[in-house]
Structure formats: structure tokens, C-alpha cells
Amino acid sequence: MRVGIEQRLDRPRWLVVAVPVGSVVAAFVLAAIVLAVTGHNPVSTYKQLFEAGFLQQGSLTQTLTVATPLAFTGLAAAAAFRMKLYNIGAEGQMYMGTIVGAGAGLYFGGRGGPSVFVIGAMVIGGCLGGAGWALIPGVLRAFFNASEILTSLLLNYVAGLLLTYLIFESESYWRQTTGFNATVFPTSKPLPGSAIWPKWVLGLQGGLTVPLGAFLAVLCAALLWVAYRRTRFGFEVQVAGDSERAARYAGVRLRRKVLAVMALSGAIAGAGGASYVGDFSHALDGDPNGLQKLGYGYTGIVVAALGRYNPVAVVVIAFLLGGLENAGNTLQGVDFPAGLVGVVQGIILFSVLGGELLTRYRLRVTWRQHAPKPAPAPEAAA
Amino acid sequence: MPTTGPSVPAAGPAVVMRGITKRFPGVVANDHVDFEASPGEVHALLGENGAGKTTLCQVLSGLYRADEGEISVLGRPAAFGSPRDAIDAGVCMVHQHFHLVGRFTVAENLVLGDRRGAGRRFRIHPDAVDSQVRRLGERYRLPVDPRARVWQLSVGEQQRVEILKALYQDARVLILDEPTAVLTPEEADGLFVTLRDIAGEGRTVIFISHKLNEVKAVSDRVTVLRGGRNVGTVRAKDVTPRSLATLMVGRELEGPRTPARERARGEVLLDISGLWAEGDRGFPALKGVSLQVRAGEVVAVAGVAGNGQRELAETIAGVRPPTKGEVRVGAAVLKGGDPRSAFAAGVRYIPEDRLGTGVSPNLSVAMNLELRSFRRTSFGPLLRLRRMREGAQKAIAEFDIRAAAPETQAAHLSGGNVQKVVIAREFAGDLKVLVAASPTRGLDVAAVAMVHSYLLEAAASGAAVLLLSEDLGEVMALNDRIAVMYEGRLSEVADRGSLEEIAMRMAGGHPEDGQPDREPLEV
Amino acid sequence: MNNSLAVVLIASGVAYGTPLLFAALGELLAERSGVLNLGVEGMMLVGAVMGFWADESFHVPTGIALALAIVVAALAGAVMAAVHAFLVITLRANQIVSGLALTIFAGAAGLSSYLGNDLQLSDKPARHAFGPLLPKALQNLPVVGPILLGQNILVYISWILVVGIGLYLTRTRPGLNVRAVGEAPSAADTMGINVTAYRYAHTLVGGALAGVGGATITLALTPQWVSGITGGSGWIAVALVIFAFWRPGLCLVGAYFFGALQAVAPELQARSISLGPTVLWTNSLPYLMTVLVLVVAASGTARRRLGAPGALGTAYVREAR
Known part of the structure; x- marks a missing residue:
């Protein structure tokens, strides 16, 4: 018997849905095995996870606080991965977004401008911070051909160190320097009221609170979808992501495209940073065990890959994975070890990656015997 | 012989x-x-x-x-x-695309997978391997340096390594x-001697x-x-x-090709003067190429692959920046290294590398048909998707492209159909200069005939056509004038019917000298 | 003299560089066979936690416990690598995304911290730890004492590995084969070399070495388990392979250089030298230097000779037969 793999010439529509769904189911089965092996009951664990993520009183509000930043980082990764630019620096770009976004909030809010103006300045500031940080690997890739995977990743650590430095190791603009508490323990300066982003309360689960950032993320996804599907820019990105030679032939200026896409990706991550400050932390979060422990930038890669870099799917996946993360945070304790959520995410990602093979290739099993018979006596041909 | x-x-x-x-x-x-x-x-x-x-x-x-x-x-x-x-049964094949490891030495390539010679042991003794390789080369009059890196060798030398590899495996x-x-014709003669020697054993x-x-x-x-x-x-x-x-x-074949078709020759449309450009490795690949092509004329450029044909085509199309010299289309000087301005001036280009350059393999046929024109057909920054789809359906019908739908990925088409997509795209709009680089390589007979008829049609409609090809039959069949490319220089053939003169120039010689000025073949 | 900052920095450069060296050598083997594995950080962390666990759990004499711990760490790393190998070699998944997935799965917020919590390994020193191998007298020799003679056995093993892998790649038939598999898999396949088997083997051994690198941290460098203890070492190891032009000897040089950079901040703090506002720069130095080195390595003129294996990052698909 031989198992052959051959390329599919057509891609049936049902496969496009069936394979990811099947992959996720397979992932939960695999994760169940991990749980069982380490002495946890998979069924009750999953039940707890689902309840804590989506069903309990107030759980959706909590889920949104995780899903919102994840949607931004997922969109950031999707924007870059589309062009086969592996920007895995959304983490650091988000930190830079919080720094500039919080700076803008403190500065403009402190001068007493109207809230709309202050919030707008924070979003723009966050975008600029993220884009600027992303342009470092962008320039190194475009002009020196250095791998953006490694440079963008290494810069995450630098951005994290900067974040901590601003609050804990320096007397920066972001740090609270007056008041009793500030002299005992380093704290960050709280944002003024006009820089706090509004929330809307819906009558669901006894008051589902939707932050402004969530709407911004959805808007961002819609714009990204239009930009990549329906504009010249998106056309060029698609060609450049598929074949560099064809792109050059089509007149695409590759360096500019690398810079533009990295900046776009960083700006989205940076906007996520601004949203984190304005929606949730309300001050620059320099704690090494705060924002830096949450790893939104890395989970964003999972989100983007699961959404197959489609912006609309990314938002949906961000919500689902946000629920999973939120449940993990809520339940964390003795019988619910930390790290489990990462394990489940990793397994889902592996299954989807493996499942993708089935959309590109078809497996063919052939039963054939090879019993070479002696060749007949040779005679002159023709 | x-x-x-x-x-x-x-x-x-x-x-x-x-x-x-x-x-x-x-x-x-x-x-x-x-x-x-x-x-x-x-x-x-x-x-x-x-x-x-x-x-x-x-x-x-x-x-x-x-x-x-x-x-x-x-x-x-x-x-x-x-x-x-x-x-193992004694059958070895030298493929058109060599199966060599470019960064290995000649000797390393020979002992790869060795099951009987000096490379079969766990430990490899480079000296023993080298001397075995050298002896083998001497025996078959295929001299090679065992320590040379394969990527540094010429194509002819790499072929020698492939043959030696087969002989090493006995x-x-x-x-x-x-x-x-x-x-080159001369190298081919040397190969034939070797092949007779091998058969003689x-x-x-x-x-x-x-x-x-x-x-x-x-x-x-x-x-x-x-x-x-x-x-x-x-x-x-x-x-x-x-x-x-x-x-x-x-x-029965028709007689030898009739000379110069009756075709109106117009003014000079493509005017290349003193063009220099670098190849991918950073060495000059074009060394002062000058050429004029008139409207309605097919100029065929013959030559062995790797003598600068691809670089010439790319430089005209704006994909490769020239280091010196200029390309004019009509009166306008093209901006070097800018495919958009070449396209705007009416230069159309059928690249040698069909799947990968000519089309973007994983994008749809519809997008590939607009690969070069989407900037003009779009509404501001927005693409007109419906118009793209309709245009694609029209092109599919008109050029008989065998694709299931405009959304079909280009990589799923056969070679001939991919070429039809390229032709349909390049023939749309204002075609003044057509540069075709090996446009029929690897196509079946029907597709070759189809490509040839489009090339002639382009010339008939008043375009200047520059055909670069390694296939002498194609060159002889389509040309109004023939030029030969050798080591980055272009020389025109005076007597376009004389295969001898073309062959001589392909080997770097000039008919006046009588002797080709090639370097000796030894490494 | 042996307390001078230069000697201490070089000596701790060797100590801090050894985990990097193991991981980089492993990645080098995988990449030489054409498999890019960006999951080094995850494999190191799983090796680190499992090695630490083995060290805690086996009630045997120190030497045996440590040997067992290293074996367990190697196995754990190899198992992680096997997941990646299966995805990218057999299922032909994108190597970059799969490597990232491995880091997320196994990394600081994944399996390694799950295991660390589940096995309750945090907040205690290692039961046994690697110490200097040679007698005190030798360690006290000036300069060479702390730098060369005062190291633990893992350092010496890593030196043997550097020489051994160098010879393996250049002087043996399997070494020749694996280089061919990484450069031109179709050529290797034609000559009857099993591309799949070579890629699996080297990816798995690469994972094992990354696991040992992780255990070097939890059992020798800072003998304890903390979630995310590698702090990006795995990524630096990946960058090191590029910096070293895929050559084991240069991996050693690079690893000790980056080891010394990592040692600067703790060493200065230990001497209560206040860093003031430069603390940001000193801490960022290893990462920024790695970025710089990547840029230099990428724009070097010798890339064709020394560059990445030709088939790195691409799945090998044999034509249909």
C-alpha cells in the first residue's frame, strides 16, 4: 500500500469550512489527552472553561477586555503575514502604542481639551508609536535584508525593558512623582478623565460593557478588509506576497511596500496599545507582571493564523480565544494550572496548520503489487 | 565529427x-x-x-x-x-536541470550517495576522493578541478560534472x-567525442x-x-x-523558409544605444548593446542561454536598471529600472519565467490579466472588481484560455494556457514594442504555433517585435533580421539565411576572423 | 587578578553562553538539513522544566541524578521538535508559522509553565546542581583558572560537541548527506539519500540539544525553575546561527560574546556599581547587539559562500511518480 499526496486542482467550498472546524475539534481532543495524562478531568475542565469564558454573570464583559487587544494584535499580524512579512513584533509595537498613547492622553488631557480631541490624539499617538517601532525591522528588512522575524521579536524585549524603565527606573513623564504612595512604591500617573475612553452598557448578562476599543477594532478590521481586497494597495500587497519577481514585473516598488505594510501592521498594534491604556489600565502599565505577562502580541499570531489572515475572521477568533484566555485567568488556581490556555492554543494552531494540508492536497491511498515479471525476449523495434 | x-x-x-x-x-x-x-x-x-x-x-x-x-x-x-x-541497476540520467549541489565541490557532488568508490566509508578522506575524481576525468577527457565549487562553473562544465557523476557510479x-x-556548437562537438568514447567502452x-x-x-x-x-x-x-x-x-516539411516577408517597415520604434547592465551576481551582463527595431519588424536574437539575453529583455522592460546607456521608444527615453514607465510607453514583455514572473502563481486569472494595468483601470485607489471579472471572462473567451473561471488560480493552468494569459494581458491596449524571451520553451506543438502566430500578428499590426530565443528553428522561422548575443554583446548577422555564420557568432567568433576567440575549455 | 572585571566577564560569558551554545548547535543541525525551527525558546523551556523535575524526582546520587536530568531534558526537547518535524516535514506546513506555534505551545505561557505549576517546581533551589569539574587548585590558576578550568562538565561537553559537529559535517558521509539534503534535496533524493529521514533525525537531535541548553540554565547557571526563565535565549540562539554562518566554531564565539553581554548587568549589580539611567541600555544590550549582528550578517558580501542552506525553510516535495 502506498499513501500518496497530490495537489488539489480545485478547492471545494465545503472543505474551506470543514477543515478548520475539524481541526479545532481535533485540537480539543488532543488537549483532552494532555489534561487526562496530567490527572485532570477533561470534560469538567472544558465545561468550567466555557462557563467562565462566556456564560457566567459578567464573563462576557471580562472576555471583551481580553478580546479587544487580541483583535488589534491579530489584525496587526494578519496585515503583515498577508505579504509574507513575518512581523512578530506586535507585542513591542503595542507597548510603544501604550507609551505614546498614554503620553498623548496625559499631555492633551492635562491641558483640558475636549474628550473627543484627547481620545483622537491618543489613537493617533498610539498608531505613530507602533508604526515607528515597526519601521525599525521594516527598514532593516527593506534596505539591509535582515530577517524581520528575528529583529521584530528581539525589539519586543527592548520595548518591554523601556516600558519598565519609564515607571520603575526613572523619573519619567509617565510616572507619578507626587503624593505619599508614589514615594513608597513607583506608580504611574493616572490619566485625566477626558482621556478615559467611553464604554457602552448593553442589557445582556446583567450589563455587558462594551469598550470603545472593541468598536475601533471592528472598524479597523473592516478598513483592512477593504484595503486588501478592493484597493490598488491591496492588489500590490497580494502580488508581492505571492511572488516577488511577478511583483517587480508588475511595477510594484517592493521596498516601499515592505515599509508601508510594516508601518500599517505596527500602527494597528499601536492602536491596540492606546486602547489598552484608554479602555482598561487608565495609566501606563510598566509592571513587568502586568501587560508584559499577558503576551497579547504573541497570542495575536495565533489569532491571525487561525483566521487565515482574513480580518473579519480574525475579529471572531479574537473573541473566542479571548473567552478562553479570560476563563484561564478566572479559573487559575490549584486545580487549574497556569499555562493550560497556552497549551490549548498551541494545539489548536498545530491542528489547523496540519489540517491546511487537506485543503491544499488530497491523500490518495493506492493498493498495488509490484511483482516484476521477466521481460519478453527482445526483438528489433519498428 | x-x-x-x-x-x-x-x-x-x-x-x-x-x-x-x-x-x-x-x-x-x-x-x-x-x-x-x-x-x-x-x-x-x-x-x-x-x-x-x-x-x-x-x-x-x-x-x-x-x-x-x-x-x-x-x-x-x-x-x-x-x-x-x-x-544501482546501472542507469543514470543527466537531466536538463542538473541535480547538482551548487555549494558543494565537484568531488563532493561525485561522492554523494557513493556506494562503491572512495566516498563510501563513514569517514571521508578528501585527498583520496580528489585523486579518484581526477583520474576519472582524465580517463574520459573530461578535465575538472575536484576542489572547484559547482556554482562557480559554467553550464558546460556543470554538465561535465553530471556526466562524470554517472560514470563514477559506473x-x-x-x-x-x-x-x-x-x-555552444563547439562545446557540443566536444561532448559528442566524449559520448562516442563512452559508448566505445x-x-x-x-x-x-x-x-x-x-x-x-x-x-x-x-x-x-x-x-x-x-x-x-x-x-x-x-x-x-x-x-x-x-x-x-x-x-513533409515545407522548403526552407522564404526570406523577408512582405511587410511594411515603419520608423524606428525601439532604439537601444550603448546599454550596460549588471547580472544577478553583480557582474556586467550587458556590455554596450545597441539595436534598433522598426515598426512591423521582427528582430530575432539567437544565442546560448546565459549570454545576457534575459538581462537585455529585463532592462528594456524596466525590470532591471541599466548602468549605462538608454532605451528609447519612439521619441521618448525610458526611465531606467521603472517597469511602470516602460509599460506606459507601450513596451510589452513576455518573460522567460512564465509561472512566477509572467503570472503570480497563486492569484486568480482575473488578477493576473490585470497584473500590469490595474493602476489605470482602477477608480482612484479602488479596484473595479466587477469590471475586472467581466474583462477576464472576455479574455478567456477571446484567447481560448482553458480556465474554469476567472477566479481559478494561475498555477492550476497548463503551460500553454499560462502563456495565453500573459499574451492576452500584454496584447491589451497600446502595444508598441513587444519583447518576448524564450516564449515557447516547454510548450507543446499547438501552443508553440499559437505563440508564433501572435508574435507575427503583433508585427503585422505595426509593433516592433524583439524575440530572444535559444531555439534556432524558431529564430530562423520568424525573423526579419537576426542578431546573436554572446557574452553580453550583440552582433548582427549579415546573411540571415546562413546557419554557419550564426553558429560561429554564438561561439563568439566573427566570420572575418575565421577563428572563434573562445578561451580553451580546460578548467 | 581573577576578580578583575574582564576575567569575570569572560568567565561568566562562557557560563552564560553555554545554554546559547547548546541551543544554537541544535538549531544549526536542523537548519543544515533544511528545517528552520523557530521553536527553540519553547524547546529550551520544556527542557529546562523537565530537567529540573528529573533532578528533583530521582532519589539517586548527585552525579546520576544530574545525568538523568540531562537525558530527560534532551528527550523533552526532542519530543517538542518531533511535533514541528511532523508538521513541516510530513505535512509540509509553513515552517515559520509552525515554529512560532511551537514557541506559543511550549513557551513561557504554555506547556513549560503548565508543567512547572502542575509539578510544583517553582520557588525552590535545585536539589543537585552542576559545579566546577576540576580540582580547586586548577581553578585558582590565574586567568585560565576561572575562564577555562573552573567550568562545569556541560561546558566541556559543549566543546566536544563543537568539534564533533564540525568534523561530522565536513568529514563524514552522513555529514555530507545532510548538507546535500539542506542545500538541494532533489539532488540528494536522486542519489538515494532519504531526505525525510535525515530531516527528522537532525530536527530531533536539534530539539534535544535545545532541551539540554534549557536544562543548563535550571541546573547550572541559575539552579532553580522560574516560568519563562530563558528570557529570549532561544531567539538569540536562532540569531546566533545566522551570525555564525551555519558553522559550529563561530557559534561558540558568538555564544560566549552574547553570554558576556547577558552577564554585564548582573555582574555590575553584584559589585553594587550603580547603573543609573544606563540600566536600560545595559539590559537591552544583548538584544540590540543581536539585531546589529543580524544586519551585518545579512548585508555581508560573502553570503553566497557562507549563506543559509539553499533549501532552508522549504518543504521537499518529491514529484509524483
Whole structure:
């Protein structure tokens, strides 16, 4: 018997849905095995996870606080991965977004401008911070051909160190320097009221609170979808992501495209940073065990890959994975070890990656015997 | 030219293939082919592109499994599951695309997978390997430096390494797939001497070609394939090139091409002067190329691959920036290295690398049809998707592109259909200058005819056509004028009917000198 | 003299560089076979936690416990690598995304911290730890004492590995084969070399070495388990392979250089030298230097000779037969 793999010439529509769904189911089965092996009951664990993520009183509000930043980082990764630019620096770009976004909030809010103006300045500031940080690997890739995977990743650590430095190791603009508490323990300066982003309360689960950032993320996804599907820019990105030679032939200026896409990706991550400050932390979060422990930038890669870099799917996946993360945070304790959520995410990602093979290739099993018979006596041909 | 004739007689045939059938999706490449070759003979496999020569040899060398049929090698039945099985049975094939490791030395390439020579032990002693390689090279008059890195060698030298690799494995049956396609006529003559030597030792050489003269010159017997079937095996000395051609094409060939078609020649449309450009490795690939092409004229550029043809085409199309010199279209000077301005000036380009440059493989046919024009057809920054789709449907119908829908990925089309997409795109709009680089390579007979008719149609409609091709038959058939490219320089052929003059120039010589100015072949 | 900052920095450069060296050598083997594995950080962390666990759990004499711990760490790393190998070699998944997935799965917020919590390994020193191998007298020799003679056995093993892998790649038949598999898999396949088997083997051994690298941290460098203890070492190891032009000797040089950079901040703090506002720069130095080195390595003129294996990052698909 031989198992052959051959390329599919057509891609049936049902496969496009069936394979990811099947992959996720397979992932939960695999994760169940991990749980069982380490002495946890998979069924009750999953039940707890689902309840804590989506069903309990107030759980959706909590889920949104995780899903919102994840949607931004997922969109950031999707924007870059589309062009086969592996920007895995959304983490650091988000930190830079919080720094500039919080700076803008403190500065403009402190001068007493109207809230709309202050919030707008924070979003723009966050975008600029993220884009600027992303342009470092962008320039190194475009002009020196250095791998953006490694440079963008290494810069995450630098951005994290900067974040901590601003609050804990320096007397920066972001740090609270007056008041009793500030002299005992380093704290960050709280944002003024006009820089706090509004929330809307819906009558669901006894008051589902939707932050402004969530709407911004959805808007961002819609714009990204239009930009990549329906504009010249998106056309060029698609060609450049598929074949560099064809792109050059089509007149695409590759360096500019690398810079533009990295900046776009960083700006989205940076906007996520601004949203984190304005929606949730309300001050620059320099704690090494705060924002830096949450790893939104890395989970964003999972989100983007699961959404197959489609912006609309990314938002949906961000919500689902946000629920999973939120449940993990809520339940964390003795019988619910930390790290489990990462394990489940990793397994889902592996299954989807493996499942993708089935959309590109078809497996063919052939039963054939090879019993070479002696060749007949040779005679002159023709 | 070496003398032909039967050498070392041997007991039975070296290779017997019976009723070989190989199907690919939608194509029967080999249809019940019988073939046999004797020890000590050079046996040519002749046929047009797509006749199934290469497939038959790939079946024999273990790369493909036949769907039907039987093979025996040296009297033993053979069912090869991999090229390695074939090598162990004594069958080695030199493919058109060499299977060499570029960053390895010559010696390392030879001992790779070694099961009998100095490289078979766990520990490799470089000196022992080198001396074995050197001895082998001397024995077959294929001198090589065992320490040289393969990527630094010329194509002809790399081919020598491939042949030595087969001999190192002690191949009893050596198959070469179009070995002369990458050689100058002079290098080809040297290869023929080597092949006769190898056959003289009682080995079998199977030699794939579509060139009648060389088949006649070097082989003992010729098997002709047409449309995947064996249409006859003949003794080389009993036939003329003309009768071989009849067998190969299946009908009487027309006489030699009629000179200069009646075609209105207009003003100079493409004017290249003193063009210099660098190749991918950073060395000058174009060294002061000047050429003028008039409206309605086809100028064919012949030459062995790698002498700057691709760089010339790319520089005209704006894909490669020139280091010196300029390209004019009509009165306008093109901005160097800017494909958009070349396109705007009416330069259309059919690249040599069809899937990957000519089309973006994983994008839809509709997008590929707009690959160069989408900036003009869009509404501001927004694409007009519906109009793109309708345009694609029209092009699919008009150019007979066999695609399921405008959304079909280009990579799923056959080579001929990919070329139709490229042609449909490049012929749309304002076509002033058409640059076609090896536009028929690897296409089947019908697709070749289709491409040729479009090239002539472009000229007839008043465009300046520049055809760069390694296929002399194509060059001879389509040209109004011929130029030859050699080592980055272009020289025009005075007598466009004289194959001798073209061949001489392809080897770097000038008819006036009488002697080609090539460097000696030794490494 | 042995307390001078230069000697201490070089000596701790060797100590801090050893985990990097193991991981980089492993990645080098995988990449030489054509498999890019960006999951080094994850494999190191799983090796680190499992090695630490084995060290805790086996109640045997110190030497045996440590040997077992290293074996367990190697196995754990190899198992992680096997997941990646299966995805990218057999299922032909994108190597970059799969490597990232491995880091997320196994990394600081994944399996390694799950295991660390589940096995309750945090907040205690290692039961046994690697110490200097040679007698005190030798360690006290000036300069060479702390730098060369005062190291633990893992350092010496890593030196043997550097020489051994160098010879393996250039002077043996399997070494030749693996280089061919990484450069031109179709050429290797034609000559009967099993591309799949070579890629699996080297990816797995690469994972094992990454696991040992992780255990070097938890059992020798800072003998304890903390979630995410590698702090990006795995990524630096990946960058090191590029910096070293895929050559083991240069890996050693690079690893010790980056080891010394990592040692600067703790060493200065230990001497209560206040860093003031430069703390940001000193801490960022290893990462920024790695970025710089990547840029230099990428724009070097010798890329064709010394560059990445030709088939790195691409799945090998044998033509249909």
C-alpha cells in the first residue's frame, strides 16, 4: 500500500469550512489527552472553561477586555503575514502604542481639551508609536535584508525593558512623582478623565460593557478588509506576497511596500496599545507582571493564523480565544494550572496548520503489487 | 565529427522497454511505447517538444513509475521505485536541470550517495576522493578541478560534472536530456567525442534531442517519438535529416523558409544605444548593446542561454536598471529600472519565467490579466472588481484560455494556457514594442504555433517585435533580421539565411576572423 | 587578578553562553538539513522544566541524578521538535508559522509553565546542581583558572560537541548527506539519500540539544525553575546561527560574546556599581547587539559562500511518480 499526496486542482467550498472546524475539534481532543495524562478531568475542565469564558454573570464583559487587544494584535499580524512579512513584533509595537498613547492622553488631557480631541490624539499617538517601532525591522528588512522575524521579536524585549524603565527606573513623564504612595512604591500617573475612553452598557448578562476599543477594532478590521481586497494597495500587497519577481514585473516598488505594510501592521498594534491604556489600565502599565505577562502580541499570531489572515475572521477568533484566555485567568488556581490556555492554543494552531494540508492536497491511498515479471525476449523495434 | 558505426558488439540489448504507458492528469505522455538500445551504441531519441521523449527516459531512470509496461536492463527485469534503484541497476540520467549541489565541490557532488568508490566509508578522506575524481576525468577527457565549487562553473562544465557523476557510479546506461541546448556548437562537438568514447567502452548512451543534424552526426540508431508513440527506429546512416524530419513531424516539411516577408517597415520604434547592465551576481551582463527595431519588424536574437539575453529583455522592460546607456521608444527615453514607465510607453514583455514572473502563481486569472494595468483601470485607489471579472471572462473567451473561471488560480493552468494569459494581458491596449524571451520553451506543438502566430500578428499590426530565443528553428522561422548575443554583446548577422555564420557568432567568433576567440575549455 | 572585571566577564560569558551554545548547535543541525525551527525558546523551556523535575524526582546520587536530568531534558526537547518535524516535514506546513506555534505551545505561557505549576517546581533551589569539574587548585590558576578550568562538565561537553559537529559535517558521509539534503534535496533524493529521514533525525537531535541548553540554565547557571526563565535565549540562539554562518566554531564565539553581554548587568549589580539611567541600555544590550549582528550578517558580501542552506525553510516535495 502506498499513501500518496497530490495537489488539489480545485478547492471545494465545503472543505474551506470543514477543515478548520475539524481541526479545532481535533485540537480539543488532543488537549483532552494532555489534561487526562496530567490527572485532570477533561470534560469538567472544558465545561468550567466555557462557563467562565462566556456564560457566567459578567464573563462576557471580562472576555471583551481580553478580546479587544487580541483583535488589534491579530489584525496587526494578519496585515503583515498577508505579504509574507513575518512581523512578530506586535507585542513591542503595542507597548510603544501604550507609551505614546498614554503620553498623548496625559499631555492633551492635562491641558483640558475636549474628550473627543484627547481620545483622537491618543489613537493617533498610539498608531505613530507602533508604526515607528515597526519601521525599525521594516527598514532593516527593506534596505539591509535582515530577517524581520528575528529583529521584530528581539525589539519586543527592548520595548518591554523601556516600558519598565519609564515607571520603575526613572523619573519619567509617565510616572507619578507626587503624593505619599508614589514615594513608597513607583506608580504611574493616572490619566485625566477626558482621556478615559467611553464604554457602552448593553442589557445582556446583567450589563455587558462594551469598550470603545472593541468598536475601533471592528472598524479597523473592516478598513483592512477593504484595503486588501478592493484597493490598488491591496492588489500590490497580494502580488508581492505571492511572488516577488511577478511583483517587480508588475511595477510594484517592493521596498516601499515592505515599509508601508510594516508601518500599517505596527500602527494597528499601536492602536491596540492606546486602547489598552484608554479602555482598561487608565495609566501606563510598566509592571513587568502586568501587560508584559499577558503576551497579547504573541497570542495575536495565533489569532491571525487561525483566521487565515482574513480580518473579519480574525475579529471572531479574537473573541473566542479571548473567552478562553479570560476563563484561564478566572479559573487559575490549584486545580487549574497556569499555562493550560497556552497549551490549548498551541494545539489548536498545530491542528489547523496540519489540517491546511487537506485543503491544499488530497491523500490518495493506492493498493498495488509490484511483482516484476521477466521481460519478453527482445526483438528489433519498428 | 567522430565516425559513427557499430562498436563493441554485445550479447543482448542493454535496455528493453515494452508497452510503456505513462499518463498525467489530462495527458497521455507515453502511449504503449516500445524501445530498446544495445550495449556500445549511441541511441538518439528524437521528437518534437511534448512528444514524450523526456517522460520515457524519466520512466527508465526511475523518476516516474510507468502506468503500464515492462522494462528490463542488461537482461534483468527492472521495476525502479526511485532514481537510486535505477542507478544501482546501472542507469543514470543527466537531466536538463542538473541535480547538482551548487555549494558543494565537484568531488563532493561525485561522492554523494557513493556506494562503491572512495566516498563510501563513514569517514571521508578528501585527498583520496580528489585523486579518484581526477583520474576519472582524465580517463574520459573530461578535465575538472575536484576542489572547484559547482556554482562557480559554467553550464558546460556543470554538465561535465553530471556526466562524470554517472560514470563514477559506473553507469552502464547513460541518458542525456537535450544536452546540447546549453552548449555552444563547439562545446557540443566536444561532448559528442566524449559520448562516442563512452559508448566505445560497451556502455549505452541514450541521447534526447530535437535537432536533426546532431542526431544524424552522433548516433548509431534513432528512435522517433511523435505524440507519445514510437513511430520508428532507424539506423542513422540510412537516413537523411529530411527523412528524419518527416518522421518526426509526420508530414513533409515545407522548403526552407522564404526570406523577408512582405511587410511594411515603419520608423524606428525601439532604439537601444550603448546599454550596460549588471547580472544577478553583480557582474556586467550587458556590455554596450545597441539595436534598433522598426515598426512591423521582427528582430530575432539567437544565442546560448546565459549570454545576457534575459538581462537585455529585463532592462528594456524596466525590470532591471541599466548602468549605462538608454532605451528609447519612439521619441521618448525610458526611465531606467521603472517597469511602470516602460509599460506606459507601450513596451510589452513576455518573460522567460512564465509561472512566477509572467503570472503570480497563486492569484486568480482575473488578477493576473490585470497584473500590469490595474493602476489605470482602477477608480482612484479602488479596484473595479466587477469590471475586472467581466474583462477576464472576455479574455478567456477571446484567447481560448482553458480556465474554469476567472477566479481559478494561475498555477492550476497548463503551460500553454499560462502563456495565453500573459499574451492576452500584454496584447491589451497600446502595444508598441513587444519583447518576448524564450516564449515557447516547454510548450507543446499547438501552443508553440499559437505563440508564433501572435508574435507575427503583433508585427503585422505595426509593433516592433524583439524575440530572444535559444531555439534556432524558431529564430530562423520568424525573423526579419537576426542578431546573436554572446557574452553580453550583440552582433548582427549579415546573411540571415546562413546557419554557419550564426553558429560561429554564438561561439563568439566573427566570420572575418575565421577563428572563434573562445578561451580553451580546460578548467 | 581573577576578580578583575574582564576575567569575570569572560568567565561568566562562557557560563552564560553555554545554554546559547547548546541551543544554537541544535538549531544549526536542523537548519543544515533544511528545517528552520523557530521553536527553540519553547524547546529550551520544556527542557529546562523537565530537567529540573528529573533532578528533583530521582532519589539517586548527585552525579546520576544530574545525568538523568540531562537525558530527560534532551528527550523533552526532542519530543517538542518531533511535533514541528511532523508538521513541516510530513505535512509540509509553513515552517515559520509552525515554529512560532511551537514557541506559543511550549513557551513561557504554555506547556513549560503548565508543567512547572502542575509539578510544583517553582520557588525552590535545585536539589543537585552542576559545579566546577576540576580540582580547586586548577581553578585558582590565574586567568585560565576561572575562564577555562573552573567550568562545569556541560561546558566541556559543549566543546566536544563543537568539534564533533564540525568534523561530522565536513568529514563524514552522513555529514555530507545532510548538507546535500539542506542545500538541494532533489539532488540528494536522486542519489538515494532519504531526505525525510535525515530531516527528522537532525530536527530531533536539534530539539534535544535545545532541551539540554534549557536544562543548563535550571541546573547550572541559575539552579532553580522560574516560568519563562530563558528570557529570549532561544531567539538569540536562532540569531546566533545566522551570525555564525551555519558553522559550529563561530557559534561558540558568538555564544560566549552574547553570554558576556547577558552577564554585564548582573555582574555590575553584584559589585553594587550603580547603573543609573544606563540600566536600560545595559539590559537591552544583548538584544540590540543581536539585531546589529543580524544586519551585518545579512548585508555581508560573502553570503553566497557562507549563506543559509539553499533549501532552508522549504518543504521537499518529491514529484509524483
